[in-house]
Amino acid sequence: MESKIKFSKYQGAGNDFILIDNRNLHFDSKNEDLIHKLCDRRFGIGADGLMLLQEKENFDFEMIYYNADGRAGTMCGNGGRCIVAFARDLGLIHDNTAFLAVDGIHKANLNDQLIDLQMIDVNEINRDGDAYVINTGSPHYITFENNLSDLDVFNAGYTIRNNATYREAGINVNFIEKEGESGYFLRTFERGVEDETFACGTGATAAAMTIALHENRNGQITIPIRVLGGQLYISFFKEGFSFTEVYLKGPATFVFEGTI
Structure with missing residues (x-):
């Protein structure tokens, strides 16, 4: 029997994402076909990407991001803001947070429905x-x-x-x-x-x-x-x-x- 996956959908300025609370590690993150299908707008939920919220020592959570094609992605800024909102709605955080993503540590402040997400420093152009x-x-x-x-x-x-x-x-x-x-x-x-x-x-x-x-x-x-x-x-x-x-x-x- 196929298992059921509980999900939430968020969007940041029209960039839309599937969010899954994977603190129990039940989601099969290696299954590219599954992620691709979930992101499909006709045969699945429909999204630009999928994110797993996972536990990480010394951080509020870890963000694992997948592109709509099912493959692990690089950092996604709008996704970062959405997972912060998701973490707030799960009761994990309140006014601010520090979490880990693929490109390192990100801090964020939450106020008036807007989320201010710190991005990495850039020194190479x-x-x-x-x-x-x-x-x-x-x-x-x-x-x-x-x-x-x-x-x-x-x-x-x-x-x-x-x-x-x-x-x-x-x-x-x-x-x-x-x-x-x-x-x-x-x-x-x-x-x-x-x-x-x-x-x-x-x-x-x-x-x-x-x-x-x-x-x-x-x-x-x-x-x-x-x-x-x-x-x-x-x-x-x-x-x-x-x-x-x-x-x-x-x-x-x-x-x-x-x-x-």
Whole structure:
């Protein structure tokens, strides 16, 4: 007889995730086909990724992240905020937390439905022609665009992600456009999902760093970035090519729960 899996669904600016409390280690995390099926929007629950919340000594919890294709993923910023909300709803944490993810320790503060998640420091910036290539826990290719609302992000992103440079390891492809006085609009093609998503937290973080580099800004900076699924805010302290005290702020919302 097949076992039942209890799950919760959360979304952060339209980036949606399946969350499973796996403190008892009952979930078969090696089963890529199962994870892929659960994330399938027609045959499963439907999500951009799946996360397991597990116990970890000296931390509130550990975040184990899987892409929608079933494979273990790199850091996911919107997912990080969602698992913090999940941990709060499970009663594990209250106003703040420190948890472990694949790229190290993350701290987060919870206030007014927005979650401020600390991201890793970044000291290495690469270029690919006019584009910037930055790893913010996941690798990102960032380029500026005009008329971004008209861009065919799927085909433009697919082409770059599958070119000779990035085909094997894959990369997330981000397109940014200035909006108004201080805002920016971001659209992202995500590897692992292999499609455009409504938001990408590590992508928004990389995009904000690109903007600060491009505009030669230094010091304490906050950059608002609009994505298809909502509004994110990225703050950091920049000195030359070094980014510290990096925080990704945005919503993380419970959608529904069930068993499958």
